[in-house]
Structure formats: structure tokens, C-alpha cells
Amino acid sequence: MHWLCPWILTIGTLKSVICSYLEDQCSWRGSGLSLEAGSVEQVSLHCAEGSVEWLYPTGALRLSLVPRQPLAALSPGPSSLTACIKPAASFRGAQLYLEREGLLELLLSEAEPALRPRVHCFSWLPRQKVALFLQATPHRDISRRIAAFRYELRGDWDGRLALPLNKLSMEGACRPCNDTEILMAVCTSDFVVRGNIRTVVNDAELQQSVIGISATRVHRQKFTLFQPRGHSVKSLGDIRTPLSCGVKPGPGSFLFMGWVHFGEAWLGCAPRYKDFRRVYEAATQAHENPCEIVLD
Structure with missing residues (x-):
């Protein structure tokens, strides 16, 4: 569906705005x-997540973030919304x-190093209007230029039961959960897994620790994160956490819970x-459990 739109912004040498509106979509490619x-x-x-792929960028692209579901569906009573953008390694143009x-x-x-794309996040209040604006950079040869990224949108990412954002150093991200x-x-959570810590690998550049998990039971996983590998009978998988949390390998069985962020746990x-x-058995006896899980 195409129609002419009124002037909405002026950037650089842009003199007119022609709008092309595409309804009800999670991803866009053009x-x-x-x-x-x-x-x-x-x-x-x-949608709450999707991707954008802009081939041979010229002119500009304006992306309005308008989640289909009510704000309450993203998080109970969200006071703010947060979006994260992860550019493709080939982001150009x-x-x-x-x-x-x-x-x-x-x-x-465009000049940002692309070998290890960094996630960019921002928050806004429900009443605020926000959009992403892609402006093409001038190049004589645009044949190899593709501006592509993935996005995620959720309510109240507060770092405790949700996800760390830009620098993976949000206050409270390393604090143990209370009952x-x-x-x-x-x-x-997107995943609930009982298991043991096999390895911990620290990545100083990304400021992340990657915890190798050997799962003895996968209670729930929204995506296939933990599965048998090679000759292993147990399901294996990796979970990330801020490097500042100082996670170290150790004995014992844990219940790992968390969220999927751009395909990573x-x-x-x-x-x-x-x-x-x-904690679970005490809450069950007091009829205070918000949901049920099968214990071993």
C-alpha cells in the first residue's frame, strides 16, 4: 500500500518524504x-522480534516500532520498553x-568494527514515540552494501530476571535470586534446566562469561538450546552471563533459568x-506456588 505522507523530518539533503506502509510484519527486506x-x-x-535487511542502501528508511500486542503482554505493568539491535557482521552502507x-x-x-558486532539497546516510556532511522551513506559502488540487523523488543528489562543490556553490567545482574x-x-523463563557446570570461558572483549552446562534434565526450553552433542548422552549447552559476575566452575547440581537473547541463552x-x-516444596505446602514443575 503506497501513499504520499506529510513532512515528518528533515535530515541532510532530504527534501521530500514518500511513505510505503507494510502492515503487520515482524521482518522487512527491501x-x-x-x-x-x-x-x-x-x-x-x-512484533517483539524480527530482522531488517536493506540491500543497496540509498535515501533513507524509517522503521516504526509498534508492537501488535498490548504493552501489558510484554511485561506486567511495564513502566518502560527496551529494544536491542544486533547488526550483522556485514553491516555496510x-x-x-x-x-x-x-x-x-x-x-x-558504518565505521564501527564488524568482526564482533556489538548489541545496542535503548529504552523509552510507553507514551513516547520512537523509530529507527537508517540513512544511506554515499558510496560510488553500492553493489556490496547491505545494512542488516536483528531486533528484540520487551518490557522492563531490569537485569534481574531478564537480560543484561549494552555493556552487560546492569545493577543487580549478578545478585543471587531471592525465593x-x-x-x-x-x-x-525461556529455559529451566537442571545440570552441572562443565566449563567457564571468559571473553574479555565482549565482557561475557560462557558457562558450559551438562544438563541432567531439561524441564523446559523455548528454543533448542540444550541437546546431545557427539557421543554425549546428556544434553549440553552454553549459558552467558556478565564477566563482572565472576562465575567459576564448581561441583554440585544447579537449576539454571534465564532468557534467550538473539539466539543465545x-x-x-x-x-x-x-x-x-x-523453596519449591515450602511454597507448594503453603499453596503459594505460581506454577508447577515436576521434581526428580
């Missing part, structure tokens, strides 16, 4: 070759800006299994 010089392609993204209340803030420069948080994590809570069982 070419700058279809744009007229000095025009802006207008797209609405209606454009600069990515955050447009908030009519002002632009540079999120991703209430443990019980809620069992119900709401991130740790939320990890009580020792005996401690979890004590």
Missing part, C-alpha cells in the same frame, strides 16, 4: 534501488539512528537444586 533520490521508505514493525520525540541519536555507525524471584523464574537465576527444591 532494496534502496526502488527508492527515488531523497525519499524515505516508511515501515512499521509489529548506512548509519542507524534512534528517533525519539523528533530528535536523532546515532546508534550504529520469590526463583519461583517466578521457574514460571516465566542468558542466565537469570541459578540456585543449587537442593535449595530450589526446599
